[in-house]
Amino acid sequence: MLGRVANGMFWMYRYLERAENTSRLLAAGHRMALTRGADVADEEWRSVLTTLGMLRQYQAQNDDFAGAHVCDFVLRSRANGQSVLSMFERARTNARTCRSAITTEVWEAVNEGWMALRDLLARPVRDSSLNAALSAIRRESTLARGATHGSMMRNEVYSFVRAGTFIERADNTARILDVKYYLLLPSLSYVGTPLDTGQWDNVLRSVSGERAYRWLNAGRMDARSIAELLILDDRFPRSLAFCYAAMRQNLAALARLHGHEGPAQALMREADQRLTGCTVEDIFDQGLHQFLVDFIARNQAVANAIADQYRFIA
Amino acid sequence: MVQRAAIKDTMDAPAQGQFDEMHAPDGSVRNAYRPYQQWLSEQDSAWMRRKQFEAESLFRRTGITFNVYGEEDAEERLIPFDIVPRIITGAEWRKLSRGIEQRVRALNAFMHDLYHRQEIIRSGRLPERLLRHNKAWLPEMVGFTPPGGVYTHIVGIDLVRTGPDEFLVLEDNARTPSGVSYMLENRETMMAMFPELFTRIKVRPVSNYPRRLAKSLSACAPPCASANPTVAVLTPGIYNSAYFEHAFLADQMGAELVEGSDLRVIDGRVQMRTTKGFEPIDVLYRRVDDEFLDPLTFNPDSLLGVPGMMDVYRAGRVTIANAPGTGVADDKAIYSFMPEIVEFYTGEKPLLPNVQTWRCADPDSLKYVLDRLPELVVKEVHGSGGYGMLIGPTATRREIALFREKLAADPDNYIAQPTLSLSTCPIFTRQGLAPRHVDLRPFVLVSPDGIDITPGGLTRVALKKGSLVVNSSQGGGTKDSWVLDD
Numbered sequence: 001m002l003g004r005v006a007n008g009m010f011w012m013y014r015y016l017e018r019a020e021n022t023s024r025l026l027a028a029g030h031r032m033a034l035t036r037g038a039d040v041a042d043e044e045w046r047s048v049l050t051t052l053g054m055l056r057q058y059q060a061q062n063d064d065f066a067g068a069h070v071c072d073f074v075l076r077s078r079a080n081g082q083s084v085l086s087m088f089e090r091a092r093t094n095a096r097t098c099r100s101a102i103t104t105e106v107w108e109a110v111n112e113g114w115m116a117l118r119d120l121l122a123r124p125v126r127d128s129s130l131n132a133a134l135s136a137i138r139r140e141s142t143l144a145r146g147a148t149h150g151s152m153m154r155n156e157v158y159s160f161v162r163a164g165t166f167i168e169r170a171d172n173t174a175r176i177l178d179v180k181y182y183l184l185l186p187s188l189s190y191v192g193t194p195l196d197t198g199q200w201d202n203v204l205r206s207v208s209g210e211r212a213y214r215w216l217n218a219g220r221m222d223a224r225s226i227a228e229l230l231i232l233d234d235r236f237p238r239s240l241a242f243c244y245a246a247m248r249q250n251l252a253a254l255a256r257l258h259g260h261e262g263p264a265q266a267l268m269r270e271a272d273q274r275l276t277g278c279t280v281e282d283i284f285d286q287g288l289h290q291f292l293v294d295f296i297a298r299n300q301a302v303a304n305a306i307a308d309q310y311r312f313i314a
Numbered sequence: 315m316v317q318r319a320a321i322k323d324t325m326d327a328p329a330q331g332q333f334d335e336m337h338a339p340d341g342s343v344r345n346a347y348r349p350y351q352q353w354l355s356e357q358d359s360a361w362m363r364r365k366q367f368e369a370e371s372l373f374r375r376t377g378i379t380f381n382v383y384g385e386e387d388a389e390e391r392l393i394p395f396d397i398v399p400r401i402i403t404g405a406e407w408r409k410l411s412r413g414i415e416q417r418v419r420a421l422n423a424f425m426h427d428l429y430h431r432q433e434i435i436r437s438g439r440l441p442e443r444l445l446r447h448n449k450a451w452l453p454e455m456v457g458f459t460p461p462g463g464v465y466t467h468i469v470g471i472d473l474v475r476t477g478p479d480e481f482l483v484l485e486d487n488a489r490t491p492s493g494v495s496y497m498l499e500n501r502e503t504m505m506a507m508f509p510e511l512f513t514r515i516k517v518r519p520v521s522n523y524p525r526r527l528a529k530s531l532s533a534c535a536p537p538c539a540s541a542n543p544t545v546a547v548l549t550p551g552i553y554n555s556a557y558f559e560h561a562f563l564a565d566q567m568g569a570e571l572v573e574g575s576d577l578r579v580i581d582g583r584v585q586m587r588t589t590k591g592f593e594p595i596d597v598l599y600r601r602v603d604d605e606f607l608d609p610l611t612f613n614p615d616s617l618l619g620v621p622g623m624m625d626v627y628r629a630g631r632v633t634i635a636n637a638p639g640t641g642v643a644d645d646k647a648i649y650s651f652m653p654e655i656v657e658f659y660t661g662e663k664p665l666l667p668n669v670q671t672w673r674c675a676d677p678d679s680l681k682y683v684l685d686r687l688p689e690l691v692v693k694e695v696h697g698s699g700g701y702g703m704l705i706g707p708t709a710t711r712r713e714i715a716l717f718r719e720k721l722a723a724d725p726d727n728y729i730a731q732p733t734l735s736l737s738t739c740p741i742f743t744r745q746g747l748a749p750r751h752v753d754l755r756p757f758v759l760v761s762p763d764g765i766d767i768t769p770g771g772l773t774r775v776a777l778k779k780g781s782l783v784v785n786s787s788q789g790g791g792t793k794d795s796w797v798l799d800d
Contacts, residue, residue: 003587004576096552099561100571108375115374156589258590310589314575 001156003311005098009157010164010306012094013148016110017168019087020141021207023134025051025176026074028205030130033067035198044202045070051179054082071130076121084137085121088114091144101157102148109147113140156257160310162250167303170243171296176206177230178292181223200226207238227288228280240295244272247302254310264305271298333477333737334749335400346401346798349515359746362397365507366742369395372503394791395500396741397507400752400773404518404800410473410481410756411767413666416656418469418758418765421488421643423659425465428642429455439654447726448648449696450489450641452604454611458628460637461536462762467599467635468527469758470494470771474669475737482669482734483652484753488643490601490636493772493792494757495559498523498566500772500794516799518769524566526759526766531567531597533761534633538583539596546570546586548577548600550618560601569599574606579622584632597633604638646695646729647673670732674725683730684721687714690730692721705782707733736782739793741775751776753784754795769797 029048033041042065049055049070061079062069076085092114095107117140125133145165152158180203200221204210209229216233217225234241251268255261274295283291307313336347343351373392402410427433428451434440445451470491472484501520505512528545535543549560551573564571576586577595585592600607606616611624626632642648648655650671656664672679672690683690692704704717721728738749756771773793774784784790 001589002570002572002576003589004573006589093552096557096561100565100569104376112375311587311591314578314587 001101003313005101005157006160006310007307007312008094008098009101009160010312012091012098012110013161013164014168015087015091015094016141016144017165018172019084019091020138021169021172022052022074022084022087023137024208025206026071027131027134028202030067030071030134031205032198032202041065041067047179048074051175052082053175054080068124068127072124075125075133085117088117088137088140103151105147105151106144109140109144113144116140154253156254159250159253159257160306162246163254163306166243166246166250167299167306169238170240170247170299173207173230173238173240173243174292174296174299176203177227178289178296180206181227181288181292203230209236209238212236223288224280224284227283231283231291232275232278232280241275244268244275248272251306262305262309264302264309267298267302267305271295271302274298332735332749333475333480335475335737335739335752336747337740337749346403346406350399350401350511353511353514362742363744366397368507369397369503372506373499376499393496393786394777395503396775396777396791396793397504398740398742398747399504399794399796400739400754400775401796401798402770404798407518407769407797410666411769413481413664414471414756414758414767415765416660416662416665417471417483417486417652418466418760420652420656420659421469421486422463422465422760424643424655425488425637425640426459426463427659429639430457430459434655434658437658439658440648440651444645444647444651445642448642448645450604450639450645452639454624454628455637455639460534461630461633462534464534464635464760464762465637465640466643467531467534467637467760469760470755471758473666473754473756474734475752475754476734477737481666483666484669485646486643486649486652487755488636488640489603491755491757492556492559492601493755493774494523495562496792497757497768497770497772497795498562500792504794515796518797518799520768520770523757523768524563526768527563527599528567528569530759530761530763530766531599531633531635533763534635535596536630536633538631543596544570544594545597545599546572546595548572548574548598548602550574550602550606554601556601563599570595574602574616574618574620577620577623579620579626582626582629582631584620584623584626595632597635599635604641607634607638644696646671646693647675647726650729669734672730674721674728674730679730680721680725683728684718687718689733691733692717692728692730695727695729705733708782733782739773739775741777741791741793748779750779751782751784752793770795 025048029044032044036044045065045067046055049058052074054074057080058070058073062073073080074083076083080086092110095102095110099107117137120133120136148161152161180199200223201210203226204213207230213226213229216229229236229239231240233239234245236242247268251265255265336344336351338344370392373395424434428445435442435445466488468491470487470493472487473481474484475481497520531545532543545567547560547564547567547569549557549571551557554560561571570586572586572595578585578587578592580592583594584598585594602618605612606618608619608621608624609616610621612619623632624638627634627638649668650673652668653664656662672683674680674683683692687704688706688709690706692706694702704713706714736751736753739752740747741750752773752775754771754773757768759766773795774786774790775793776782776784776789777791778789781789786792
């Protein structure tokens with residue numbers, strides 16, 4: 001397949017994944033704003049922007065952290081090149097550019113998803129319809145993923161599709177955990193003690209992990225168990241371990257197809273070993289923040305190596 | 315029992331001197347349309363209106379859109395689709411296809427001659443100045459024969475009809491004719507919406523066009539190609555108005571869809587950048603104009619093409635379809651000589667006539683044209699897409715005055731034709747059936763194995779009442795075109 005098309009596929013699914021995760025993060029923020037006081041809400045919206053890496057850009061144009069302003073900026077502002085609407089637009093543009101790499105089902109799912117969101121986000125979203133809008137974003141992204149799963153050949157194209165999906169998802173989960181951890185712990189002495197359950201519930205909601213967590217840890221709520229679920233539990237589909245199990249599989253498929261491994265596989269394996277070779281105690285001994293910053297950098301290096309090794313760009 | 319509202323046939327009788335393909339002057343339905351009319355009379359009109367609406371959403375979903383050049387907000391637009399098919403009998407088609415084949419054979423021989431001995435000019439049948447002033451003429455092609463001797467791999471012949479037996483050629487598209495994806499999607503849409511129609515009426519299929527295209531292109535591969543030649547479609551990218559079609563055809567043929575940035579000349583071959591490294595291409599179905607193909611040979615600012623590609627081509631190590639320099643035949647001054655050209659190369663009288671054409675370069679013709687501007691259609695010699703033309707009968711006085719000046723200033727640049735009374739075909743409107751003018755573009759494939767014409771083609775229809783302009787860029791629509799299997 002063409003290097004340009006591999007690049008287009010990889011990023012199409014990164015965009016879709018990011019749009020979906022962004023909406024999850026907003027939904028959690030919105031819930032927090034409804035259940036806690038105004039001070040907490042402002043802090044919460046600020047942390048949403050920090051997690052998304054949009055804080056500076058937002059502040060350049062806004063003086064406050066009002067929910068409506070943050071949501072508008074994140075969802076649809078033309079001044080924000082990383083808005084959910086523009087993510088979907090880019091995913092669709094990539095789908096058009098690589099039209100012959102995807103099935104009609106996938107194209108229709110992405111195209112219709114884009115048409116639906118374009119209409120939905122044509123005007124500012126009212127507070128009362130925010131939840132409906134956010135679940136529509138997740139639904140459209142889910143439909144595209146479902147069409148991909150159900151109709152695409154498990155060939156080289158698919159390996160790039162999955163690699164893009166899991167690089168992005170691992171990055172998002174790591175960022176949410178990192179930002180929240182900093183924000184939520186007044187001092188290190190809190191580690192391991194019972195926590196403000198409302199806040200941590202929010203972290204779990206940001207990755208749709210509240211149900212899984214309850215099921216695993218009936219009643220308890222502490223940083224270690226949450227970090228364990230989000231980092232090390234390979235049964236949870238948004239955990240770093242799960243993402244890297246998928247990365248192992250897809251990069252191995254690419255290596256088989258090309259007849260050899262390269263820097264991408266080597267870097268992936270290193271990043272993966274940091275996950276599989278440690279316990280949650282090791283992570284907290286090293287420092288969670290340190291661990292996550294290191295992971296995000298390694299994950300990024302894997303993405304760059306994939307682009308390089310498979311000739312994404314001339 | 316639900317009361318049905320029958321579909322109103324407002325087309326009692328066609329206007330005087332107007333050939334309608336469905337209705338005879340006495341209001342009766344012509345043979346070709348009889349089975350369809352029978353079916354239609356059993357349908358409910360509200361249901362048909364819903365179907366028209368459904369067709370549009372089907373098209374929007376598949377993303378079959380085009381971009382309009384020269385518009386501020388270059389949004390993707392849908393070409394309107396009309397749900398009434400345009401129907402041609404098997405006998406009419408057989409006759410037509412003989413004429414088309416003859417014309418395409420002549421076109422190809424003409425191209426070869428122009429770039430070799432130029433017998434037609436030596437014999438005095440074609441004035442040399444037509445080549446000298448022709449921008450589509452490429453000196454780089456002189457003395458070179460493309461692989462398989464094929465110049466025009468894909469041709470679209472635009473036909474108009476003026477009577478029961480009168481089909482005329484309006485234009486030969488020998489560069490990179492577009493519209494075939496609409497032909498295919500129109501049929502798919504009709505079959506999805508009206509399956510019972512196709513069980514009642516036997517229509518010749520078109521869906522194997524992409525397979526035939528792939529086969530035809532492969533048969534033109536250069537000698538250095540393997541038994542399974544690599545075919546790629548070269549597109550200018552997603553902002554091109556026909557991008558949908560490029561992607562569609564690549565997808566349907568199972569070929570790579572490449573852009574200039576994917577290609578490079580390495581080891582004397584045109585190669586594409588794959589995830590495994592560079593791999594050679596044997597046949598390039600290019601949807602990029604000649605001047606953008608190779609910045610070293612043509613437009614140096616082009617980012618769409620491949621530096622050095624023309625050298626590879628001239629070394630016979632890649633097939634470019636259509637061959638560079640075939641645009642000569644798209645020229646309307648050359649068009650006016652097509653009857654002579656057909657006779658010169660085939661030794662036969664042309665089976666398909668041209669539309670009568672006055673070459674304004676000729677002083678007598680110019681005088682005739684200037685005297686009758688309000689009744690004529692004036693076209694630029696190199697124009698296309700329905701731009702830069704004057705339709706006398708519907709033009710304002712000011713437009714006519716403007717063209718009078720243009721003609722006087724640069725007569726060589728214009729030809730004129732009578733305003734034809736193009737045939738009409740019914741479209742479905744809220745009020746019922748209504749006649750609208752149509753043309754037809756059949757698609758023709760040429761390879762050393764022969765000439766292959768897909769039955770039917772693309773019918774374009776002027777949706778505005780009385781309008782003669784069928785171009786999609788100017789408010790035209792399309793219809794499914796049926797050739798009956800009788």
